[in-house]
Amino acid sequence: MRFLLLINCFLLFSCGSAYKTLVPAEGDPGCLQKFKPRFTTNWYEANVDVMGNHISGLMLFKLMPDSSMRIAFTSKSGLKFLDFEFTKNGQFKSHYVIDNLNKKVVINTLRKDFEIILMHSLDEWPILSYSKSDLYYYAVPDPDNEADYYVTSWDCTNLVRVEQGGRKKVLEAFFRNYDNRIPGEITLNHTTFNMKISLIKLDIENANQ
Amino acid sequence: MRSLILFLWLAPLNLLAQYNNFTEISDISGFKKKFNDESAKIKSISSNFEQEKELTILSEKIISKGEFRFKRENKIRIEYLDPFYYLMIINGDKMIIKDDQNETTMNVRSNKLFQQVNNIMVESVNGTIIDNEDFSVRIFEDASRYLMEMTPVDKTLKGFFNTILIYADKESFSVTQILMNESSGDTTLIKFVNRNLNAQLSDEIFTLN
Numbered sequence: 001m002r003f004l005l006l007i008n009c010f011l012l013f014s015c016g017s018a019y020k021t022l023v024p025a026e027g028d029p030g031c032l033q034k035f036k037p038r039f040t041t042n043w044y045e046a047n048v049d050v051m052g053n054h055i056s057g058l059m060l061f062k063l064m065p066d067s068s069m070r071i072a073f074t075s076k077s078g079l080k081f082l083d084f085e086f087t088k089n090g091q092f093k094s095h096y097v098i099d100n101l102n103k104k105v106v107i108n109t110l111r112k113d114f115e116i117i118l119m120h121s122l123d124e125w126p127i128l129s130y131s132k133s134d135l136y137y138y139a140v141p142d143p144d145n146e147a148d149y150y151v152t153s154w155d156c157t158n159l160v161r162v163e164q165g166g167r168k169k170v171l172e173a174f175f176r177n178y179d180n181r182i183p184g185e186i187t188l189n190h191t192t193f194n195m196k197i198s199l200i201k202l203d204i205e206n207a208n209q
Numbered sequence: 210m211r212s213l214i215l216f217l218w219l220a221p222l223n224l225l226a227q228y229n230n231f232t233e234i235s236d237i238s239g240f241k242k243k244f245n246d247e248s249a250k251i252k253s254i255s256s257n258f259e260q261e262k263e264l265t266i267l268s269e270k271i272i273s274k275g276e277f278r279f280k281r282e283n284k285i286r287i288e289y290l291d292p293f294y295y296l297m298i299i300n301g302d303k304m305i306i307k308d309d310q311n312e313t314t315m316n317v318r319s320n321k322l323f324q325q326v327n328n329i330m331v332e333s334v335n336g337t338i339i340d341n342e343d344f345s346v347r348i349f350e351d352a353s354r355y356l357m358e359m360t361p362v363d364k365t366l367k368g369f370f371n372t373i374l375i376y377a378d379k380e381s382f383s384v385t386q387i388l389m390n391e392s393s394g395d396t397t398l399i400k401f402v403n404r405n406l407n408a409q410l411s412d413e414i415f416t417l418n
Contacts, residue, residue, distance in 0.1 A: 043271055045309075047308070047309075047310050054313060058271060060269060064267075072267060074264075077287075078395075078397030079397070098368075099368055204272075
């Protein structure tokens, strides 16, 4: 398996790839761990724009006692759209999806997007280090000839963006305004089709008192 | 067999526990006429509301608050103010939704589900929901309130709700709270507080102009 991933690494960074201009560099992938969201129970205001349709709602990330992560998305008026789970080992399970969204392509797209938000690939191996201009690219290849690229400032104090792509970039994500290792804003842009997810953290402590 | 006996024994207890201190009204047609006649005297409602959404399996809830306006026959303005902003206006067949990022206007007749949701919201407050053929209805009462148990018979609505419970004040016949028991097991409770009946409301608040 690891051999296959290394083969994929070669293919990714060979000719024709959007990332072929990256230069191997010495880096410390361990520095990325501080950017991995440490959700406990966090609500976000969510705006999803897909193919000309706009859906707004509330998204909950909740770390369960068994260390699994549950993600629920409801409308603002209360109706639940979906309830997904990533087990402690990263396995995905769909607990509930409304009929309108219950399509394999939709669920797979959302699963991949949530994996980016949770930065699951930081638990994978290998993580390769590259540089371009004054940025570092930490690449985590997957078996599908794509990779997640964690783009940081040269000193790894700032996560500039996360990209996903192979021959071309398919997604970019931005994590901003961290507070106690929880991002205040998360934005995902799909670049090969018209879909954008925007999350803004809600301060609900006062509302729940 | 023992399980069956236990189930049959517990079933009525469960019902009693659900509607504690309420007794069922057998004369539904008499109640409907009285309820329709009395609620027709309510020309407008101006109220604050508190919405409690509970994700039952996740033992998590979020409370949101805002302002509610109703003007007979079919104008509704629901404005969420805390902890997020969200505005929904129903004006006849037109539904307008506005949040921080987007504004959408739609004709509810263009979509059966929108029309059903529109009908539930409008008819809940104007007193005609007990005539809605998408539901079967049972009526209960205690000393100060009526409780209308609405059970969807329509296939689409069954996919969203097990029951919708509408509580109305016996004196004014106005709705005081709505509890939506979703098919997913979640609940949404909307409580109307500081209700002001038959206050003067301009038509302009039911538009975005």
